[in-house]
Amino acid sequence: MPERKPRKDAARNRRAILAAADALFARSENPESITLASIAAAAGVGKGTLFRSFGDRxxxxxxxxxxxxxPVRKAVETGPSPLGPATPPRQRVPALLDALLCFKIDNRSLMLALEENGSSSPYQTEHYERWHGLLETMLRQIPGLTDSGFTAHALLAATRADLVEHLVGHERMTREGMRAQLANFTARVLNSEPVRGLTNES
Incomplete structure (x- = not known):
């Protein structure tokens, strides 16, 4: 019985930290300005509590x-929506890319901080490998489409957080404008013929 209180406190602190971080990133224009100390202060906990809950930034x-x-993950895994596994890959690929783009537009500061965090390659992070693997699997199911691994990288590059930030924050492209551009680009990739004379070794 004495152990229940710490567990409840830990769960409550974790929720408070996530809520504080969520609010700070939602209203921040500069993700680098959001420190662990500022998140801990907003959550009303010490930095030690934050480290115990999450390990590091x-x-x-x-x-x-x-x-x-x-919500996006659930739709991809089990949903009846265009993101769901029952949707044909030619429709599911653009639906997935559109969902990722919208998510990154809506969470610009968080995604910039996540993709730029640390010195390791963003292409080796768990979240990138997850989406690349899923997209590559979808692309392999499209007849006539080759090099699904590279194509998945190229399509995901169009949804990178730094590109989204540049287009939305600096070039003032609208959300619907970006979605239309990505949809057109994806359609061209999925419907294109291989370039003659080029091989995987070129």
């Missing part, structure tokens, strides 16, 4: 990302 970012992404 990247752990906190990942937890917040997963919490915000949960």
């Amino acid at each position: 990247y752990g906190l970012l990942r937890a917040l990302y997963e919490a915000r992404l949960e």
Whole structure:
């Protein structure tokens, strides 16, 4: 019985930290300005509590990302929507890319912080590998489409957080404008013929 209170406190603190981080990233124009100390202060906990709950800044970012992404993930895994596994890949690929783009537009500060965190390659992070693997699997199911691994990288590059930030924050492209551009680009990729004379070794 004495152990229940710490567990309840830990769960409550975790929720408070995620809520504070969510609010700070939602209204911030500069994700680098959001420190662990500022998140802990907003949550009303000490930095030690934050470290015990999430390990480090990247752990906190990942937890917040997963919490915000949960509706998209559920739709991809089990949903009857265009994102769901029952949808043909030619429709599912653009639906997935559109969902990722919208998520990154709506969560610009968080995604910039997550994709730029640390010195390791963003292409080796768990969240990138997850989407690349899923997209590559879909692309392999499209007849006549080759090099599904590279194509998945190229399509995901169009949804990178730094590109989204540049187009939305600096070039003032609208949400619907970006979605239309991505849809057109994806359609061209999925419907294109291989370039003659080029091989995987070129």
